[in-house]
Ligand SMILES: O=C(O)CCC(=O)C(=O)O
């Protein structure tokens with residue numbers, strides 16, 4: 001495997017190798033500066049002793065999930081030091097030699113730790129300008145032993161991330177008119193899957209010719225994302241691409257396909273992508289939080305009725321992840337396969 005980082009580090013690249021050139025629809029590059037509209041959720045209100053404040057926050061959370069499928073989370077209690085440490089340690093991992101990183105190379109989605117490039121090189125029509133490290137971190141924690149301290153930093157971080165998501169899932173259950181622990185029980189969240197994905201996008205001499213990660217939706221319930229100072233994430237909530245400029249020290253959270261399936265389409269997963277840049281190496285760290293891998297997920301019966309027939313076929317979470325992995329990453333095409 002030839003990683004993008006190796007390609008960039010070993011050459012003074014002036015052009016892009018042809019196998020990375022993406023033919024984009026020109027409409028795709030139209031950007032709208034609507035970033036100020038991205039909803040902001042104040043996490044401290046979920047733990048407020050004032051019940052009015054909590055119910056207001058739950059309502060805002062429900063609105064964000066229904067109208068947008070994403071929001072910025074502020075006042076979440078995860079220290080800036082830990083967040084910086086995760087980014088620094090991620091850089092440390094990608095700075096290891098190719099030989100050291102290749103110890104974790106693999107083709108299987110359920111390998112506990114997997115280092116790779118592009119999305120799935122066996123199905124990608126063009127290669128994407130992105131290297132990655134994926135670790136299954138819950139219910140069993142897995143992380144590379146190098147660089148020193150990386151694994152400990154990640155473990156602390158993913159534990160904090162799980163606590164935040166657990167609270168948000170309670171709020172989401174209530175916002176859907178369900179009992180607070182509905183999603184926890186039905187999705188077996190205590191044993192839920194947490195897949196950590198560290199994306200590395202090296203600088204590119206011609207970012208307009210390549211794609212970091214093409215338009216897709218995430219497979220899980222909720223994804224918690226942070227990035228270094230370089231932007232590149234774009235979202236497409238209503239057919240237009242919007243660049244995301246995160247608020248300082250915030251998390252970007254988006255709903256995934258399993259939230260759409262479970263809510264019977266009330267909360268739709270949001271299409272997003274990552275573009276490359278010329279300026280420097282961009283890192284993003286996402287944690288996809290999903291049901292326990294063997295949970296069969298279909299629309300919640302409470303959200304299905306004569307006026308709202310079930311819109312998705314039930315599928316085991318593990319099988320859905322595999323389905324997405326086996327095909328080209330393309331917008332909502334995976335969800336379309338189980339749409340009724
Ligand atoms: O790099 C980003 O900002 C987005 C990454 C992403 O969408 C993913 O890992 O699923």
Ligand SMILES: [Fe+2]
Nearest residue numbers: 216217218272
């Ligand atoms: Fe994503």
